[in-house]
Structure formats: C-alpha cells, structure tokens
Amino acid sequence: MFSCALRYLSSYINKMVPEVVFVLGAPGAGKGTQCSLISKEYGFVHLSAGDLLREERQRPGSEYGEMIEQKIRNGEIVPVEVTCSLLHKAMQKSGQKRFLIDGFPRNKDNLEGWTRVMSDKTTLLFVLFFECSRDLCTERCLGRGAAGSGRSDDNLDSLQKRFNTYLNDTMPIVEHYEQQGLVRKINAEVAPEKVFEDVKKAFDACGLNQLTN
Ligand code: UP5
Ligand code: MG
Secondary structure, eight states: OHHHHHHHHHHHHHHHSOEEEEEEESTTSSHHHHHHHHHHHHOOEEEEHHHHHHHHHHSTTOSSHHHHHHHHHTTOOOOHHHHHHHHHHHHHHHTOSEEEEETOOOSHHHHHHHHHHTTTTOEEEEEEEEEOOHHHHHHHHHHHHHTTOOOTTOSHHHHHHHHHHIIIIIHHHHHHHHHTTOEEEEEOSSOHHHHHHHHHHHHHHTTOOOOOO
C-alpha cells in the first residue's frame, strides 16, 4: 500500500518536471524549420535560444543588447547566465511542460551553466542533431540573407566564424551527449518534409504522441 502510494507520488512529481529536447546542428541545418513542424504536431513549445537573444538585443534598455549583437555578428557564444535566464523565463511564462530548446547548449559554458541551474528542474529526453554539410548550410543562410532575413550574421564573414565556433565548441557538446546515448542523428540534407519523417521516428520511438487535432 505504502509503496504504491510512493510510486504514484513519484510519477506525479515526475509529470510536474518539464521535459526538454535539445536541438543542435550547424548554422542553417534547419533547426528552426523542423522545430516549427515538431511544435505543431507534438505540442512542444519551441524556444530558439538565438531568437530569444535577438529579442533581448532589441529590448529597449537591455544592458546586454550591444554585447549580444557583437557576439552574434562574430559567431561567438553569449555567456550562459544571459541565455539560460532567457530560456528559464520563457519556460516559466509559457506555463507548459514540454520544450524544444533550439540551438543550445552550444559550448562547455552553456552545458555547465544549464547543468548548474536547470538540470534538477528538467528532464532531458534526447538531443536531436541535424547533420548537414557546410556548403549546403552556407548556401541556405546566404539565400535567407539575400531574401531579406535581416539577420546580421547571414553573411559570408559571419558564417565562417559561426562554423568555426560550431566545429570547435558545439561538436564536443554533441559528442558529450552521444557518449550518454542521447543523440538522435537526422540527415538534414533532404527536403524539409523528408527530414521531418526522420524526426517523427525519433519522437515516436520515445513514446511521444502526435496531437490528434
Ligand atoms: N531550410 C531549412 N531546412 C531546409 C531543407 N531541409 N532544405 C532546404 N532548405 C532548408 O533554416 C535556414 C534556411 O534554410 C532557411 O532559409 C530555411 O528555409 C532553409 P533554419 O531552419 O533557420 O536553420 P537553423 O538551423 O535554425 O539556422 P540558424 O541560422 O538559425 O542557426 P544558428 O545555429 O546559426 O542560429 P541561432 O539563431 O541558433 O544562433 C545565432 C547566434 O546566436 C549564434 O551564432 C550565437 O552567436 C548566438 N547564440 C548564443 O550565443 N547562444 C545560444 O545559445 C544560441 C545562439
Ligand atoms: Mg534557427
């Protein structure tokens, strides 16, 4: 009787803990595109760390605006205290419990900061990792820039820096999670709907159900 009550309590508590999926991949691999599709079909809240930083940069009176702009333009990574606090606030504001965290954690500082502040407050389900060649990613970002994205980092100079950061700082984080068996690799070089077919397999394998309506 007692153990049954304990199990129920533990399952109840677990249900209260927000679940997160980290979404990683090179600049332009299609993280944002796929997160929109996942969010619609599986009801996860999509939080792009990059979008939150860009919003903070625009916020009148932000003490971080200039620093964020400089980091983004140079393809460098903003200190985790800033990013983690934006993510945490957005999670709380949503009132939801399932999150896609797009483009984070992307270096050791991010990983340590998240672990320090958030790992006890969340359950990491898995890490989606979009694989896409540098040439294709560069082409996509330049195409987006030419189409008027307005992003100050959609240019060749910033892209070279973003890629160096990705290879030197983000890949070790992917490898860290790979050693824990948490990475779900997805070929991101095909059309978005084809990529999404593989994404769905990763979600289905984790027992996550599509929304019915
Ligand atoms: N596209 C997408 N999928 C396609 C497909 N399958 N086939 C053909 N085209 C496809 O897509 C990019 C473009 O490709 C779009 O035009 C799309 O239509 C097309 P998108 O879905 O936007 O790709 P994504 O991977 O999201 O690319 P993004 O440029 O957003 O990736 P980044 O990781 O570089 O950008 P992010 O916004 O995450 O970060 C920007 C900067 O913010 C970082 O460089 C860093 O300076 C800073 N940052 C931090 O400091 N800390 C953080 O935690 C996060 C960011
Ligand atoms: Mg993005």
